[in-house]
Amino acid sequence: MNEQIHRGLRAAPARPTPTLEDLATAAGVSRSTASRAINGGSRVSPEAQAAVDAAVLSLGYTPNRAARSLVTRRTSSIALVINEPDARVMMDPFFAAVITGVTEALRETDMQLVLLMSRAGGDPSRTVRYLRGGHVDGAIVVSHHKADGWTEELAASGLPTVFIGRPWDTGLGIHYVDVDSFEGGRLAALHLAAAGRTRLATITGPLDMTAAEDRLDGWQAGLKEAGLPAGLVAHGDFTPAGGTEAAERLLAEDSGVDGIFAASDLMARGAITALKAAGRSVPGDVAVVGFDDHLTVPGELPLTTINQPTVEMAEKAARLLLADIEDPGAAREPVIYPARLVVRESSEPQAG
Amino acid sequence: MNEQIHRGLRAAPARPTPTLEDLATAAGVSRSTASRAINGGSRVSPEAQAAVDAAVLSLGYTPNRAARSLVTRRTSSIALVINEPDARVMMDPFFAAVITGVTEALRETDMQLVLLMSRAGGDPSRTVRYLRGGHVDGAIVVSHHKADGWTEELAASGLPTVFIGRPWDTGLGIHYVDVDSFEGGRLAALHLAAAGRTRLATITGPLDMTAAEDRLDGWQAGLKEAGLPAGLVAHGDFTPAGGTEAAERLLAEDSGVDGIFAASDLMARGAITALKAAGRSVPGDVAVVGFDDHLTVPGELPLTTINQPTVEMAEKAARLLLADIEDPGAAREPVIYPARLVVRESSEPQAG
DNA sequence: GGTCGATCTGGGAGCGCTCTCATGTACCGA
């Protein structure tokens, strides 16, 4: 009796959003049948299906995601985890490309993208807790550092996860998508050597990231292959400012540098700024090669770089994740995209 | 009895995530008390609170968001709606800045950011349906066009919504944050006039966006104020390529143009490309003014532009939204940030 | 004609949480 009063009171203010129950009533079927009709409609007669479809339209019914996910244990959302101290990383076109690719892959799905930026100020474990808390069906980790220790935690949690960029510990069976960074570094070295440059230097990314390490290793292997001595190494942080500072240090150590490979386009731009400020011409005095190939601001000196199909990689990562959510535990090989040298004016005096 | 068998079977594979019930048992209190302790702890004795806190730690308890939101009707997530046909808009630093700002505002909240990109291929109403479906507690709409018709729909739905950039219909009481685009356009005109330029032209954004319209109106008002004739108008789309094409059209119409105001930095860059290709020097032959001031690629010609505090605006929008979710219906005035002229080399021959 | 299988349907439990309400306990002033 108390309950009845309750229901009466609650129903009073014109129920706002229709529930499955309302839908079923409108369609003249049971809640169960309505549910089946909504979800793919197996074991539903054509008439019942049609009645439900019509009711959905006339009522403007949308399933309550919370209720559904409470019982299915699926949330229909995945997280894009960006683990960088500074929020300004979003300014890096790399992340824009990643978001573009992931969005594209989710296009025809009803999956939603939750942006998870874990940052310096916040509790680092909070992100992992969130991920383990069953709030998302899977995660794409896009930028992770050695000290994160996330790889193990995520692998242990069993949450479907795909890394963009090789994780530090690949023995855990974590899926990932990567570009062949080693080969990219090597190609840069060979290209500069072939152009007759001999006093070569590189500006690395933060070496707690595999991409930075691989590019450096490849670079050094390329130098050796070309019969050149291991050149100078300056450490950057993938930002333009970092590239500028690193280039200044390089010039201070060896003012005769005639070729620089920066592990990202942004750093290459920064390096060019420093070179010009120091009175060096590019590519006349110093040839510069970047890495990424998705900085397309017009009116700049076209940059020789290593192309990385970031949008495509992100799309692939998302599709891998969806597959992994659908069929967990299936072993999947890492997907490595080839690195491709794109020669432009910053390394070729005669070009342009 | 059947039920018992069920529960037995289900419990078998070591219950994975602890529920509130488990937590209560571990803490030696009832589910109700545990719930109260979790949620702020009013009407909970210090001992009970301590016991629950300890249990949370030892069990690694995380509330099930779906269950919670099923009863509270809150999802603890807000949507960032980006309504652009081309996914590549993400490459525009403007959106990066918006994401940065929103993320910053959500930092100390347990709110999550859901990225909602509605695009050409998809069903346009799908986004609105999603928003009305109660999947998020509120929405920030960042880029909307006249034909969307969203303003009315969203206003009618009662979903807390904040626009970044004035919506077309401000009579609906929709909250928004904007920069004074009119004043920005005016400042650009006055600046170029003061620099002695007389054959002025502008490159607009898509005129189905209020920002583009306001900048054009302000520009024309400024010209009139300076006693100059209404100059040429070319339409762009906020992209570099659009800026290039628009500038080409301007040059074709009047080869003697000596000052151009582009409604975005990206378009200004594109225009400079076209000008240089046509043999014009910047700022010698043609002075160029942009709008945005968040394109900071080093090594480029520093651009005179109208500064727009995008990160701050996005942060403000998010805070407004949070306030609106907390206390719906409270009337809130639009927040308009001042536009500020930043003079750099692209319009000042003597500078640099 | 009766039985079997296939197909469709509805009843009902329960996912994990919050919230209302009734009860229990402690402490105040009279």
Add this chain to the structure above:
DNA sequence: TCGGTACATGAGAGCGCTCCCAGATCGACC
């Protein structure tokens, strides 16, 4: 000593959905 107030607590319902199960319906086949 007792009624009253304040606060802490637990029982229980119910949010909207899915899914299991049992029942109903209908041909088809022996």
